[in-house]
Amino acid sequence: MKSTAIVTGAVSGIGKAIAGRLVNDGFFVVLADLDEAKGASLEKEWGKDCCKFIKCNITVLSEVEALISSACSINGSIGVLVNNAGILSDNVIWKMDPEDFDRVINVNLKGTWLMCRAVASGMKEKKDGRIINIASRAWLGNPGQSNYAASKAGVVALTRVLALELGKHNVYVNAVAPGLIDTPLTRNLPEEVLKKLVEAQPTRSMGRAEDVAQVVSFLASPSTQFITGQTLYVDGGRSIGAGI
DSSP, rough: OOOEEEESSSSSHHHHHHHHHHHHHOOOEEHHHHHHHHHHHHHHHHOOTEEEEEOOOTTTTTHHHHHHHHHHHHSSOEEEEEOOOOOOBBBOOOOOOOOHHHHIIIIIIIIIIHHHHHHHHHHHHTTEEEEEEEEOGGGGOOTHHHHHHHHHHHHHHHHHHHHHHGGGTEEEEEEEESSSSSHHHTSSSOOOOOOOHHSSSSSSOOHHHHHHHHHHHHHHTTTTOSSSSSSEESSSTTGGGTTT
């Protein structure tokens, strides 16, 4: 029986690349997202023997609990959780509405926390599991992203705490921090803005969603041991300050 992996924000962009890679790795992937049309399309494309779409708002406890219950019904346990779902609402702090701060923190940090909380007991009891949180290089600081950067800094801290709490139970918790990745969101940026972002990269290029998926695949593999509490950057070197 295939091990079950849950990926949140799974039907587009980086989440879709991660989910597709885990399907190819032999996992049964639960696609958790709000977009029913895209979820149904992926289910049809990849096959119902490989994946299942479940609509879920990760900020709502009852929906998270229903998601975990449905995922566990597949083979009784969850082997991998990838917390990828996240939102942006950028602005400089003196123009940012408090509601935009709350909304980003609620999805990116609280939603990730709720998902981790929901799987922790089962993984602890089974003494096996992988939790992979998608953070962002932005946690180191980006102008106009006080809400987003704070949420992702929280995800990094959450990852470290859970690694300490769950390590003795053979549950490995790590984060992946993407930088500038070629997604529909970045392609919609004004040309001049995107050009400046690329020029600030040591590699003078954007990464691919598949680059992030590759690292998630490595961390999700049962053969990957003794790595926990870490944040792996997929950012073309931007996190070391080069290119600024």
